[in-house]
Amino acid sequence: MQTCYIETPLGHAKIVGDNNGIASVSVLDTKEEISDTIPEELLDCVVQLKEYFNEARKHFDLKLNPEGTSFQKKVWQQLKTIPFGKTISYWQLSKQLGDVKAIRAAASANGKNPLWIIVPCHRVIGSDGSLTGYSSGLYRKQWLLNHESKYKQQSLF
Secondary structure, three states, X not given: OEEEEEEEOOEEXXXXXXXXXXXXXXXXXXXXXXXXXXXXXXXXXXXXXXXXXXXXXOOOOOOEOOOOOHHHHHHHHHHOOOOOOOOEEHHHHHHHXXXXXXXXXXXXXXXXXXXXOOOOHHHEEOOOOOOOOOOOOHHHXXXXXXXXXXXXXXXXX
16 A cells, blocks of 8 residues: 645645545544655546545545445445535435435445545535534534535635
């Protein structure tokens, strides 16, 4: 497995992967040394993340290889269908998975998503519209949702 660290507007991110695909992308609460060279297996991921943060990308096209249970992988696949700039509730997610009673299991799998931003777990919110359950911090979830909003807040000055 190859690893690199990049700077993002939300902190340093760690990317791990190999020829089989990207295994994980995580934002860190610590500052790691930014990688001078990017391993070839991770280069496309780095480029696409930079494009996302520069508002030049709305969809990721990467070979992914996250570790997880079959149910977790099913949830992560479903998360990838949430359109850019849209949100769904945990209840809607469990309904899309075919079992509204699996809401807690779906929420748990959502929280274990190892592919920050690429599998957009930040687009899942509470049924009442509240920002809930984001392992990277609710301020980051709010930032990402604002970043993806088609209604950008304009400065008056």
